[in-house]
Amino acid sequence: MNQTEALAWIADLFEVLPQKIQPDTKREAIPAWDSLGVLTLMAALDEQFGILPTEEEMQSMQSVQDILNVLNKNGTID
Amino acid sequence: MRFILVDRILELVPGKAIRAEKLVAADEDYFSDHFPGFPVVPGVLQIEMMAQAAGKCLDAEDPARGKAMLARIVSASFRGWVKPGSTCRIFAEVKSSRPKFATVEACIEVEGSRVSDAELFFTFIPLQQFAPGYRDEVLESFLSGRP
Numbered sequence: 001m002n003q004t005e006a007l008a009w010i011a012d013l014f015e016v017l018p019q020k021i022q023p024d025t026k027r028e029a030i031p032a033w034d035s036l037g038v039l040t041l042m043a044a045l046d047e048q049f050g051i052l053p054t055e056e057e058m059q060s061m062q063s064v065q066d067i068l069n070v071l072n073k074n075g076t077i078d
Numbered sequence: 079m080r081f082i083l084v085d086r087i088l089e090l091v092p093g094k095a096i097r098a099e100k101l102v103a104a105d106e107d108y109f110s111d112h113f114p115g116f117p118v119v120p121g122v123l124q125i126e127m128m129a130q131a132a133g134k135c136l137d138a139e140d141p142a143r144g145k146a147m148l149a150r151i152v153s154a155s156f157r158g159w160v161k162p163g164s165t166c167r168i169f170a171e172v173k174s175s176r177p178k179f180a181t182v183e184a185c186i187e188v189e190g191s192r193v194s195d196a197e198l199f200f201t202f203i204p205l206q207q208f209a210p211g212y213r214d215e216v217l218e219s220f221l222s223g224r225p
Contacts, residue, residue, distance in 0.1 A: 036149055039179045039201055047174055047181065055178065 023065040083127040087220035093139030098131040104162040119160035124194045128184035132170035144202035158193035
C-alpha cells in the first residue's frame with residue numbers, strides 16, 4: 001500500500017476521521033492510542049501484515065510517523 | 079446473581095478452540111425487565127457467554143500468562159432471539175494468541191441456528207490480582223474429567 005492508504009489504515013484502526021491523521025500527528029492527539037490502543041495496534045500489525053514488534057518498540061512509538069516507519073521497515077509501504 | 083455464563087465445556091483444544099454450553103433458566107430475574115411479555119436474553123449477556131468460553135480456552139493454554147480478560151468487542155451481531163429455557167451452544171476459535179493479547183471469533187447457536195457472533199480482543203491480567211485461591215471451577219472440572 002502507499003502512504004495515503006497507510007494513513008487511512010491507521011485512522012480506521014484508531015477510529016478517527018482520516019483527515020485527522022497525518023505523519024506528524026502525535027500519539028496524545030489520538031484518544032484511542034492508549035494502553036489498550038497499543039495492544040490493538042500490535043495485534044493489527046501482527047494479523048494484517050505479519051509484523052510483530054517488541055513491546056519496547058510499541059511503547060516507543062509516539063507519532064503516526066513512528067507507525068509508518070515500522071510499516072516502511074517491513075516493506076509494507078510501497 | 080452469579081455471573082457464571084458457561085455451565086460446562088464440551089470440547090477444548092487449549093489456545094485453539096472451545097465448545098461449551100449454557101442453559102438459560104426460564105426464571106432468570108432479568109426476564110421480567112427484558113422484556114415484559116417478550117422475554118429474551120440480552121445481547122450483552124450473549125457477549126459475556128462468548129467471552130467467558132473464549133477466556134477458558136486461552137486460560138487453558140498458558141495459565142502463567144495471566145487470566146484472559148475481555149478488553150474490546152471488535153464486532154458483534156445478534157441474529158436471533160434467545161428465549162427462556164434455551165440451551166446455548168457456544169463456540170470460540172482463537173485467531174491469534176500472543177503473550178500480551180489474543181483475538182477470538184465466537185458464536186452462539188440455539189437448536190442449530192446461529193443467534194449471535196462476535197470478534198473479541200483479550201488482554202491478560204496477572205493471577206496475583208485475583209483473590210487467593212481463586213479457581214475456575216468449570217475449566218478445572220473439564221480438565222479433571224469430571225462431569
